[in-house]
Amino acid sequence: MIYLDNAASTQIHEDVLNSMLPYLKEQYGNASSIHRYGRIAHKAIEKARKQIASLINADPSEILITSGGTESNNTVLRGITMGNACNHVITSSIEHDAILEPCKQLEKNGLTVDYLPVDKFGTVDPLELKNHLSDNTCLVSIMFGNNEVGTIQKISEIAKICNEKKIPFHSDAIQAVGKVPIDVKELGIDLLSISSHKLHGPKGIGALYIKNGIKIDPVILGGGQEHGLRSGTENVANIVGFGKACEIAKNNLDENMLYVKNIRDLLVDKILHEIPKVTLNGHPISRLPNNAHFTFLGVNGEDLIIKLDEYGIAASTGSACSVNTQRASHVLQAMGFSHEQITGSLRLTVGIFNNEKEIEQTVTSLKKIVEELRSFSPFKEKYSFTSKV
Secondary structure, X not given: OEEXXXXXXXXXXXHHHHHXXXXXXXXXXXXXXXXXHHHHHHHHHHHHHHHHHHHOOOOHHHEEEEOOHHHHHHHHHHHHHHXXXXXXXXXXXXXXXXXXXXXXXXXXXOOEEEEEOOOOOOOOOHHXXXXXXXXXXXXXXXXXXXXXXXEEOOHHHHHHHHHHOOOOEEEEOOOOEOOEOOOHHHHOOOEEEEEHHHOOOOOOXXXXXXXOOOOOOOOEOOOOOHHHOEOOOOOHHHHHHHHHHHHHHHHOHHHHHHHHHHHHHHHHXXXXXXXXXXXXXXXXOOEOOOEEEEEEOOOOHHHHHHHHHHOOEEOEOOOHHHHHHOOOOXXXXXXXXXXXXXXXXXXXXXXXXXXXXXXXXXXXXXXXXXXXXXXXXXXXXXXXXXOOO
């Protein structure tokens, strides 16, 4: 198989797996216990906390370990608004469902949520955000890089606006951490969500950066783990693996970012030059280095995925997290795409374990598949599939 769905999940790094094994075998103690086994587990967690914090230039005390990105996002939205007198939240129309669904729940509970529009590239206008702020705004949540089209938002500008108004600013950076440099202090971010399995760590573990001084109420109550903010026995092995993945990502960030971008650019160039009637979606420059999102006119994206799978290539149309909902992409709708453009979409996301040979093979297969699917497309009379867009 050629794996080109790295935005959905990544291959676990061998060094990450090896770091986890002792805590799945001989070091199985509960980190809350005071005996030696417990102390070893606790020490391992605190080491991982430092590794996670270092990747985004945070203090270890500002890292709340969670079960993953969804929990981190839910913790922000519920934890900030529960103990706050304000009743207004601002987010964007292209957020992940892990933001949008909790926002719907907040609305049911009486809060007002504004969903900012985006332009044709999927970019939020910071001035639009500024115009929506009010004295009742208790949180702004804008994702760092979009999980479908890869567009990176103007995070520093948005953070500056929020900082000036003293309104907490959260960014879902699950697709961006470990792929692009992120310095929460320099950017002015107050809260930031991270997920391990997006950066070659294990699934089921993540983190939430909470800037010192930001008040947030716990949403999971119990034994008081994680400084009382997230109760529950710690998943030591996964935490250790997450920490190791962050350490590897930091140490190799520049090298990996350039490598992945070059592989992605090769993929984009070959597809756009060798297959007619294809467009690249998302911002042409300000985008995640691993993301390539296309529209193939006259072709159904799900048919593309099925055929690619038959050729041994893994891809997706968009968010793997919402594949069971069987609905059109809200991201592409917000960007003004037509139904035809949405149904013809395909997301290919590369990673550090991909190579040029795989890209060549993918494009060769994709050309055959698209030509086959277009041969019986209901749109073949509307478009000339032999000419360029």
